[in-house]
Amino acid sequence: MESKIEVVGLNAGFGSTHVLKNISLSIPRNRVTAIIGPSGCGKSTFVRCLNRIHELVPGAWVRGKVLLDGKNIYDSDADPVEVRRRVGMVFQKPNPFPAMSIFDNVAYGPRIHGVKDVHRVVEESLKKAALWEEVKHRLSHSPVSLSGGQQQRLCIARALAVKPEVILFDEPCSALDPVATAKIEELVLELKENYTIVIVTHNMQQAARIADYTAFFLMGELVEFGETAEIFENPRDKRTEDYITGRFG
Template sequence: MTTTTDVITEAVLRTKNLNVYYGSHLAVKNVSLDIPEKQVVAFIGPSGCGKSTVLRCFNRMNDLVSSAKIEGKVTFKGRDIYDSKIDPVRLRCRIGMVFQKANPFPKSIYDNIAWGARLNGITQDMDQVVEESLKKAALWEEVKDKLRQSGLALSGGQQQRLCIARAIAIKPEVILMDEPCSALDPISTIKVEETLHELKQQYTIVIVTHNMQQASRVSDFTAFFNAEAAKGGKVGYLVEYDKTPIIFQNPAQEATKDYVSGRFG
């Protein structure tokens, strides 16, 4: 494995020798990487290589899977997030998540944002919170005159940006995105990607994507994961992690070169 961890001094998130089990099956093995502050990091690799599994370790979403077990260390700003004193709910306020399929609440556009913000203790003027969140998600101009309409009435791309706005409203420091554009048309995908470029001025972003062109467009660093066959199923592992131009133009590992060039077996 090749990694650029040694050149990242301001790591917001860090994994060290991370192993993830589902029951007795080792799903991801020995992943060590650093996520730098206010950068976009893309996870790429074939299906079943552990990209989403690692992503969900960053805000303890794997806790919701009863058979999941974590070994190794995951830290957020230097603190072990699996420490018994850490409240996973509070952690998820600081490390928000946007899922593959847009999942707006069956509420108005306004309440999609305000409800979550209130639930998480945001006390500032809610009109301001809603407007600022929608502007950061590049959706305000499209919905400002229909805030009381259902969020479910929006297009797929708009719904996904509404979910991004909803995540922003609770004032996270990190935003995790699990294939946020996989169900979107090209125009909506471009709008989400443009939003990412704006968001990284204020947030650290980690995105899982199967779209290598997207990874090369939006990310500053890229981690390439692969999988090997094992008893009970595939085991994912990190092959190479470096600045995105290096991964796509001059990777150190032959497997990375084959994958990004389309020769992956």
């Protein structure tokens, strides 16, 4: 399996707190990789290291390598702004820009990167995010009027509009009801045709439903990584088995 991202000996934390301990793992291209584990195990910090968002928090630190198409994004000559354009992110809580219209939310990224045909990109992105039909007549409205699920799909459209290669989802459904969750999951499955997807989730059924590969994190360590079916049906590690059978976490 060809890998899109190769993580080698990644350590990260805040100040004196050591959150991620020596993580090495390779994320396959055009597949969905789920990161599961109990709260506080470092799964969010892990994905936030993949697009250099982690380091924005005061006191945060990172050591180790993250190779995107073979090139370390933490090299001194790597540009974090360019890394973030190539590796998009959808957050736990839908966070559309409240002061901008629906259209401007999606157009924000393309405009920053100097895209000429912004209208076409916005329409395309909203269609890919399965939101176009619901908002095409109110593109100038505020995103605040949308439901939580629609806001999250708007955030997905906004991320798609800068044409990333990888999309990180950080518990994208934890604030959504089951119907909205189903829509996002369906969307993730469609998107993997063209994008490499990493999704953090505390919902194991969700991981089982949509992920091709699953990584189990515990207390900042990678316990087990493999094909989802393997992890769920035939875990090699006792701790993985305990977690997925609900004995803790």
